[in-house]
Amino acid sequence: MVSRVIPVEDFDLVIFGATGDLAHRKILPGLFRRFVAGQIPETSRIIGAARTEQDDDAFRAEAAKAIVEFAGVKKNDPDLVRFTGLLGYTAIDAKGEGGWKALKARMRKGAVHAFYFSVAPSLFGDIAERLHGHGITDKHSRIVVEKPFGRDLETARALNTMLAQHFREQQIYRIDHYLGKETVQNLMAVRFANILFEPLWNAQFIDHVQITVAETVGVSGRGSYYDKSGAIRDMVQNHMMQLLCLIAMEPPYHFDPNAVRDEKLKVIRALEPVEPSDIVRGQYQPDGKEPGYLEDAENPDSRTESYVAMKVRISNWRWQGTPFYLRTGKKLRARTSEIAITFKEPPHSIFDDTGAPRANELVIRLQPNEGMNLKVMIKEPGPGGMRLVQVPLDMSFADALGPEGADMPDAYERLIMDVIRGNQTLFMRGDEVEAAWAWTDPIIRAWEDGKQRPEPYDAGSSGPEEALRLMHRDNRRWREIRA
Ligand code: NAP
Numbered sequence: 001m002v003s004r005v006i007p008v009e010d011f012d013l014v015i016f017g018a019t020g021d022l023a024h025r026k027i028l029p030g031l032f033r034r035f036v037a038g039q040i041p042e043t044s045r046i047i048g049a050a051r052t053e054q055d056d057d058a059f060r061a062e063a064a065k066a067i068v069e070f071a072g073v074k075k076n077d078p079d080l081v082r083f084t085g086l087l088g089y090t091a092i093d094a095k096g097e098g099g100w101k102a103l104k105a106r107m108r109k110g111a112v113h114a115f116y117f118s119v120a121p122s123l124f125g126d127i128a129e130r131l132h133g134h135g136i137t138d139k140h141s142r143i144v145v146e147k148p149f150g151r152d153l154e155t156a157r158a159l160n161t162m163l164a165q166h167f168r169e170q171q172i173y174r175i176d177h178y179l180g181k182e183t184v185q186n187l188m189a190v191r192f193a194n195i196l197f198e199p200l201w202n203a204q205f206i207d208h209v210q211i212t213v214a215e216t217v218g219v220s221g222r223g224s225y226y227d228k229s230g231a232i233r234d235m236v237q238n239h240m241m242q243l244l245c246l247i248a249m250e251p252p253y254h255f256d257p258n259a260v261r262d263e264k265l266k267v268i269r270a271l272e273p274v275e276p277s278d279i280v281r282g283q284y285q286p287d288g289k290e291p292g293y294l295e296d297a298e299n300p301d302s303r304t305e306s307y308v309a310m311k312v313r314i315s316n317w318r319w320q321g322t323p324f325y326l327r328t329g330k331k332l333r334a335r336t337s338e339i340a341i342t343f344k345e346p347p348h349s350i351f352d353d354t355g356a357p358r359a360n361e362l363v364i365r366l367q368p369n370e371g372m373n374l375k376v377m378i379k380e381p382g383p384g385g386m387r388l389v390q391v392p393l394d395m396s397f398a399d400a401l402g403p404e405g406a407d408m409p410d411a412y413e414r415l416i417m418d419v420i421r422g423n424q425t426l427f428m429r430g431d432e433v434e435a436a437w438a439w440t441d442p443i444i445r446a447w448e449d450g451k452q453r454p455e456p457y458d459a460g461s462s463g464p465e466e467a468l469r470l471m472h473r474d475n476r477r478w479r480e481i482r483a
Contacts, residue, residue, distance in 0.1 A: 007041060008039055008421055009111070010041045010044055010111045011111050011420045012047065012107050013031075013044070013047070013420070014047045014107075014113075015028075015047070016118060017117070018118070019062065022146065029066065031046060032071055032080070033071060034413050034417055035086070036083070045108065047088045047089065048090075051092070059089035095123070100130055104135065104136045112140075114143070115127070115142070116144040118146055121145075128143070128166045132165075143173065145173070147238055148234075149238075152437055156437045160433070174428040175415060176239060178238070179428075180412065180415040181366055181367075182397065182414075183397070184242070191246075192255075197362070203320050203321045204344075206341055206342070206343055206344065207343060207359060208322055209324045209340070209342070210340040211244060211326045211340075214334060214337070215332060216331065218290070218296050224297065224298050226297065231307060231328050232444055233444070237437060240328060241439075242428070244326070245264035245267045247324075248318070257424040257427075261425075265429070265431060265435055268435040271312060271315070274311070274443050275311075278310055280310070281305035281307065282307030283307070283455075284307070284457055285458055285459065286459075306331065306454075307328070307454070308326075309326065310326050311323050331459040334483040336483055338363055339363070341361065341362045344359060360374065361373075361374070363375075371395050374393040376391060376393055
């Protein structure tokens with residue numbers, strides 16, 4: 001299956017923080033791949049901006065090195081030479097007045113203008129103000145802001161208010177790279193482009209939903225940064241909330257940015273406060289070879305969670321009585337992200353009970369090996385009478401879609417192209433972010449005000465014992481964490 005590449009309009013993209021880790025690992029390699037795919041016009045310009053003093057050629061060499069490292073291309077790849085020809089650089093300190101005139105002079109009339117804020121959020125205000133003050137942006141310019149978008153409702157609101165002084169909501173692209181993943185978008189296709197699932201997609205037929213984002217890595221190397229955040233801020237408030245919304249939302253009237261985001265917002269607003277007994281926090285322990293969370297965080301008294309599991313209820317007609325269980329953590333058994341929808345058992349079985357599980361389960365794998373797996377009951381083959389067995393209808397997108405499916409664009413590639421196209425569907429709207437913080441804030445505050453320590457869990461395990469009990473209490477079990 002050949003995926004179509006539709007070129008975007010000619011653009012000038014300025015990357016603030018172009019010398020940083022995200023630009024090197026994701027943004028520049030992503031742009032390169034889209035260029036090679038034929039999606040970026042040769043006339044487009046990508047302008048790096050950061051404090052480091054260097055000229056265009058030095059930045060081109062820096063970008064080429066990053067692309068060789070992170071996009072896996074050869075140094076002398078002719079595409080790399082063509083691509084770096086698009087690049088330029090202007091030295092700018094976000095907090096100073098130098099360099100802005102030079103940047104303005106580089107922007108071409110008639111091209112789409114986008115500004116990627118790949119810098120610490122504390123610099124967003126300085127950059128927004130100066131872009132506006134120096135007349136570099138107008139009402140058509142687009143800005144892209146990275147996560148974290150605030151650390152609570154108050155800071156997110158302040159950020160929104162500050163950006164709103166210079167930009168309209170239609171100009172602001174808040175990145176949650178989870179939304180750029182192929183399978184995450186496929187959630188909407190599966191739900192709303194097939195008749196099969198939607199009639200069953202409610203509390204009458206779905207017993208519960210499990211959303212798991214498990215990592216094998218710890219926080220070593222960025223421990224002191226992570227320690228100020230924790231799993232709820234780092235994963236639940238943004239990525240997992242977005243996944244939950246896509247599973248739980250009502251069908252939008254059209255696949256249109258505001259229609260989709262209106263429906264997601266309704267889900268967030270319908271989330272019930274989480275009971276303290278419905279949440280488990282954990283910290284990974286040292287395992288003899290590698291340090292535990294407290295050492296990695298360089299904070300022996302830290303109560304920040306590297307793991308969280310919670311039971312979430314959605315207060316609306318569709319989901320009344322169907323809990324959503326969320327869990328995410330570091331240093332777990334395998335690296336995997338998946339959503340599992342467990343249906344209810346048929347109301348009456350005409351077959352003798354063989355003890356086999358009878359509930360259908362739909363598992364959507366976000367990583368690794370993106371795909372879907374639907375567990376269905378069939379007759380066990382053979383002459384031994386009517387015995388039932390549950391088998392998976394397994395579809396890996398890479399297999400089903402051929403080499404093109406295996407070579408799917410990275411989330412950042414897709415999202416940056418959406419910015420140039422002016423499509424905000426996969427970006428979080430300001431009110432959505434605020435609603436998500438309004439729901440997570442009391443959970444975080446109650447924890448911070450309390451004295452309890454996170455539950456210890458072994459590195460390489462499935463998380464703390466308490467999290468297992470959270471499920472057992474409801475006569476349910478977590479799915480095994482495996483790659
Ligand atoms: P980083 O490696 O620390 O890079 C920061 C960049 O900002 C550098 O290019 C730095 O260049 C520039 N900078 C710092 N102070 C500046 C100033 N006063 N004026 C202009 N430029 C300045 O950070 P990062 O990891 O790339 O992260 C960038 C943003 O993306 C952050 O908001 C982060 O939370 C977010 N993010 C990163 C990742 C990731 O995987 N790295 C993932 C998700 C979100 P100079 O020193 O040359 O000025």
